[in-house]
Amino acid sequence: MNEYISILDVSNYICLFDDIGQKSGMKFKMGENFEEYVEITTNAAGKSPTQPHFQPDSSRLEPGRAFWIVGEDQSGKVAHVQALRVDDLKTTNLAEHLESLEACYADPKIQARSGSSCVCRAPTARNITRLVAYQGDIWLREDFRGQGLPRTFSRIAFGLAWAKWSPDFIYALVPNWSIEKGVADQYGYLHREAQVVLSLPDLGIEDDDWLIWLTRRELSQLIKGTVAKTPAGLSDWGE
Numbered sequence: 680m681n682e683y684i685s686i687l688d689v690s691n692y693i694c695l696f697d698d699i700g701q702k703s704g705m706k707f708k709m710g711e712n713f714e715e716y717v718e719i720t721t722n723a724a725g726k727s728p729t730q731p732h733f734q735p736d737s738s739r740l741e742p743g744r745a746f747w748i749v750g751e752d753q754s755g756k757v758a759h760v761q762a763l764r765v766d767d768l769k770t771t772n773l774a775e776h777l778e779s780l781e782a783c784y785a786d787p788k789i790q791a792r793s794g795s796s797c798v799c800r801a802p803t804a805r806n807i808t809r810l811v812a813y814q815g816d817i818w819l820r821e822d823f824r825g826q827g828l829p830r831t832f833s834r835i836a837f838g839l840a841w842a843k844w845s846p847d848f849i850y851a852l853v854p855n856w857s858i859e860k861g862v863a864d865q866y867g868y869l870h871r872e873a874q875v876v877l878s879l880p881d882l883g884i885e886d887d888d889w890l891i892w893l894t895r896r897e898l899s900q901l902i903k904g905t906v907a908k909t910p911a912g913l914s915d916w917g918e
Contacts, residue, residue, distance in 0.1 A: 684903045686842065691906045693838035700831045705750040705758055705823065707835060713740045716747040716762065723757045726818040730884065731783040731790075733762040733816050739785045740764065746843070747816075748836060758820040759832055765812045765844045773811060773850065773890075774804035777875060782813070792881040801872035801890040812846040814866075829865035834905075837867065841898060850892035852877075858889050867901060868893055 700707055710716065713735040720729045731737035733745070750759030768776055777799045780787035787795075814836050819828060840849055850868075852875055857863040863871070868891035877886045893901070 684841075684899050688903055688906050689838050689842045692902045693835055693842070695905070696831050696834040696838070700750065700828070700835070703823075703826060703828060703831065704753055705828065705831075706753075707748055707750050707759075707832070709746055709748045709839065711740075711742045711746050713745065713747065713762075716749075716760075719749055719757060720760050720816070720818075723760060723818065723820075725821060726760065728882070729762075729816050731879070731882070732764065732813070737784050737790060738764070743843070746839065748832065748839070750819075750832060752820075752823075758823050759818065759828070761814060761817045761832060761836060763812055763814050763836055763840055765810060765840075765846055768808045768811050771808070772805045773807035773848075774799040774801070776811075777804070777877075783877075783879070792879070794878065794880040796876075796878050798874075798876045799890075800874045800876075803870065803872055803892075804875075804890055807848045807850065807892065809847040810844060812840045812844055812849040814840070814849060814851045817851070827865065829862055830867065833866040837893075837898060838902065841902060845895065846898075847895045848892055849898060850890060852886070852888040853891055854886065854888055863889065863891055866891065869897055 697707055713733060717729055717734060720726055745762065745764035747762040749757060752758045766776060776782055777797045780791050780795060780797055784790040840846060851866065853863045871889050871891045873889050875888045875890050877884060
């Protein structure tokens with residue numbers, strides 16, 4: 680399949696999954712103000728604190744380089760959040776980016792506290808370079824789980840990331856339970872490798888995650904292949 684997709688393809692792709700989300704009882708909105716986002720996530724009952732990656736006092740989250748998505752139920756209460764950012768890794772690679780803690784802090788030498796570290800043992804991370812998008816801080820309220828919604832909100836994120844940045848790679852970091860329970864499979868990433876170990880003792884963060892990712896070509900093919908399906912075939916994506 681040709682890698683080229685048009686902005687109309689992407690728009691149709693986003694609208695498709697937005698419609699599926701609404702039929703599931705969730706309305707999505709997006710923004711770039713991360714002070715607002717942290718206020719939203721802080722007040723979302725049951726969600727763990729947003730990590731430094733998407734904290735405006737920790738990371739560089741300039742307009743046009745990061746955005747968030749919030750899903751609300753029919754009463755307007757927050758039921759889902761996630762955030763995305765893009766990093767220019769032309770002179771480095773994802774493994775070095777993670778291990779330097781620049782994924783967490785604008786200036787790790789000043790901002791990272793004693794004992795903070797990241798070790799990336801995922802071998803392909805050293806080949807992930809150029810313009811790289813990160814999907815993180817993913818949370819879904821308990822009463823919306825088990826309905827296939829990770830597939831829906833992740834596809835919306837994919838579409839928006841392509842429309843804004845057309846990144847060379849898009850990735851996420853997910854815990855073991857997400858792999859074991861099949862939740863990570865719903866996100867739509869085609870590749871996975873263990874082990875990315877992040878330790879931020881001052882924040883109580885001790886994560887041992889899997890790296891999951893797509894290339895630009897794979898993301899483009901996913902979008903193009905989805906919108907090329909007939910309306911009857913597309914209904915399967917919401918299940």
